[in-house]
Amino acid sequence: MEKHDLRRKVFVDVIVQHRKTGEKKPLYIIFEDGRQYEIDKLCACRRAAASKVGGTGIRYTIRVRGQETFLFEDEDLWFVEAKNLHA
Amino acid sequence: MANQRVILHSDMNSFYASVEMMLDPSLRGKPVAVCGSTENRHGIILAKSELAKKAGVKTGMVNWEARQCCRDLILVPPQYDQYLKYSKLAHEIYYRYTDLVEPFGMDECWLDWTGSSVFGSGMEIAEAIRKSVREELGLTVSIGVSFNKIFAKLGSDMKKPDAITEISKEAYQEMVWPLPASDLIYVGRATTRRLAGYGIRTVGQLAALEPELLRRWFGINGIKLWQYANGTDASRVMHKDFVSPIKSIGHGITCNADLENETEVFKVMFELSQDVGHRLRVHELSAQGVQIFIRSKDLSYKQFQCRLPVRTQLPSEISTAGYQLFQNKYRWDQPVRAVTIRATELQPQNAADQLSLYVDNARRDRRIRLQDTVEEVRQRFGKGALTYGVLMGNLKMPDDGRDTVRMPSPMYQ
Numbered sequence: 352m353e354k355h356d357l358r359r360k361v362f363v364d365v366i367v368q369h370r371k372t373g374e375k376k377p378l379y380i381i382f383e384d385g386r387q388y389e390i391d392k393l394c395a396c397r398r399a400a401a402s403k404v405g406g407t408g409i410r411y412t413i414r415v416r417g418q419e420t421f422l423f424e425d426e427d428l429w430f431v432e433a434k435n436l437h438a
Numbered sequence: 439m440a441n442q443r444v445i446l447h448s449d450m451n452s453f454y455a456s457v458e459m460m461l462d463p464s465l466r467g468k469p470v471a472v473c474g475s476t477e478n479r480h481g482i483i484l485a486k487s488e489l490a491k492k493a494g495v496k497t498g499m500v501n502w503e504a505r506q507c508c509r510d511l512i513l514v515p516p517q518y519d520q521y522l523k524y525s526k527l528a529h530e531i532y533y534r535y536t537d538l539v540e541p542f543g544m545d546e547c548w549l550d551w552t553g554s555s556v557f558g559s560g561m562e563i564a565e566a567i568r569k570s571v572r573e574e575l576g577l578t579v580s581i582g583v584s585f586n587k588i589f590a591k592l593g594s595d596m597k598k599p600d601a602i603t604e605i606s607k608e609a610y611q612e613m614v615w616p617l618p619a620s621d622l623i624y625v626g627r628a629t630t631r632r633l634a635g636y637g638i639r640t641v642g643q644l645a646a647l648e649p650e651l652l653r654r655w656f657g658i659n660g661i662k663l664w665q666y667a668n669g670t671d672a673s674r675v676m677h678k679d680f681v682s683p684i685k686s687i688g689h690g691i692t693c694n695a696d697l698e699n700e701t702e703v704f705k706v707m708f709e710l711s712q713d714v715g716h717r718l719r720v721h722e723l724s725a726q727g728v729q730i731f732i733r734s735k736d737l738s739y740k741q742f743q744c745r746l747p748v749r750t751q752l753p754s755e756i757s758t759a760g761y762q763l764f765q766n767k768y769r770w771d772q773p774v775r776a777v778t779i780r781a782t783e784l785q786p787q788n789a790a791d792q793l794s795l796y797v798d799n800a801r802r803d804r805r806i807r808l809q810d811t812v813e814e815v816r817q818r819f820g821k822g823a824l825t826y827g828v829l830m831g832n833l834k835m836p837d838d839g840r841d842t843v844r845m846p847s848p849m850y851q
Contacts, residue, residue: 397574398527398574399573399574400460400572400573400574400575400576400577401576402463402576403463404463405460405461405462405463405576406460406461407460407524407527407574407575407576
């Protein structure tokens with residue numbers, strides 16, 4: 352239970368490349384406070400539950416500054432399972 | 439063995455409550471119940487989590503009753519749009535394996551896996567579905583695998599949550615026959631009572647009876663029950679695009695406050711008829727009959743019906759017929775709590791009509807043209823874009839999107 356409390360669902364702005372093949376490739380994540388993170392690598396993409404913060408969506412496994420994390424898209428809204436320091 | 443059917447029945451566990459807990463992790467591991475709003479007088483438990491169930495909370499309990507069973511119970515209001523969304527997403531997982539998917543309400547489905555071995559056996563597919571639903575939707579299902587729809591459904595009830603039960607031809611007598619007869623689909627309270635009157639309490643006892651005897655007791659349904667109990671039911675799982683033929687179109691509501699006079703009842707009927715008329719148009723049907731269902735304050739109910747002089751799609755004609763029925767038949771011994779109005783005896787809208795000498799057809803044509811325009815405006819600008827003056831103000835009707843919920847309809851036979 353404690354583990355869940357450490358994360359918060361935070362909706363973010365995302366700069367996305369829409370490919371001619373129909374795929375979406377998220378490039379940058381921008382938090383509410385303006386902090387911007389480049390996505391170094393897109394590792395995987397599948398539908399999954401965001402078990403830490405609730406809800407589901409298309410889950411992009413991304414690498415940002417050497418760290419692997421998840422970015423979710425649900426009904427055109429993007430969110431991350433942010434640690435509380437971004438809350 | 440080769441010709442044996444493989445039917446799966448997937449049941450999403452405590453569906454409403456599970457969706458709520460999936461959406462809000464802070465609810466996990468707590469007794470949670472989804473309940474209607476007390477203000478709108480739907481204050482009953484609609485679904486509960488496993489913990490709430492263990493504490494004795496039952497579906498249909500009044501909210502305060504449930505709180506008495508379980509002090510820490512967390513009550514949350516329903517979010518029907520979310521339930522619909524997750525029901526649809528679960529169906530999409532089923533469609534990966536077969537297009538023979540017959541829903542039974544929002545949270546249950548039968549799947550026919552007969553003759554397909556590309557992805558594995560019935561049990562393997564059940565496992566794949568269980569895993570996908572868990573990982574992709576964060577929800578759990580229990581699945582029954584058997585050789586007919588009835589036992590598949592029984593199987594999905596045996597182990598919960600997040601489990602799979604197989605009832606094979608070899609094992610069904612051992613697994614199903616000791617169960618109480620009331621576990622069978624369509625054996626409700628009344629049938630259970632009647633069976634008990636004859637000394638029949640288990641599925642096995644039901645199966646051992648002469649079918650002719652059951653036919654004498656319950657008519658054609660008696661034979662069906664006998665087939666269900668013996669595992670010989672052969673009803674198909676319908677294709678996912680199958681829509682059962684519409685026999686009637688109705689709309690009903692429990693009001694926020696009791697209706698105290700005829701004018702209030704008329705307004706509610708007229709408002710409900712707007713929707714009935716619209717749906718008749720969508721399905722290109724017209725009604726030859728009208729039925730009303732009135733629930734009084736003391737929860738007793740009455741149902742009345744009549745035939746219309748001409749077939750119609752017009753909300754005004756449907757509500758007028760319903761209102762006249764109400765005026766003629768309802769004795770105001772109690773205020774009215776809930777009203778349903780239903781268009782019956784449906785026929786295609788283009789079917790030939792016998793015109794009546796006693797109806798002003800020119801006037802009627804004008805009304806139909808007016809309604810065409812009303813529908814067109816509503817289609818372009820929304821349902822609320824154009825309404826009747828009489829429907830302004832407080833109609834004592836709640837509006838929380840409950841209309842969109844799909845209730846279980848009879849399984850395809």
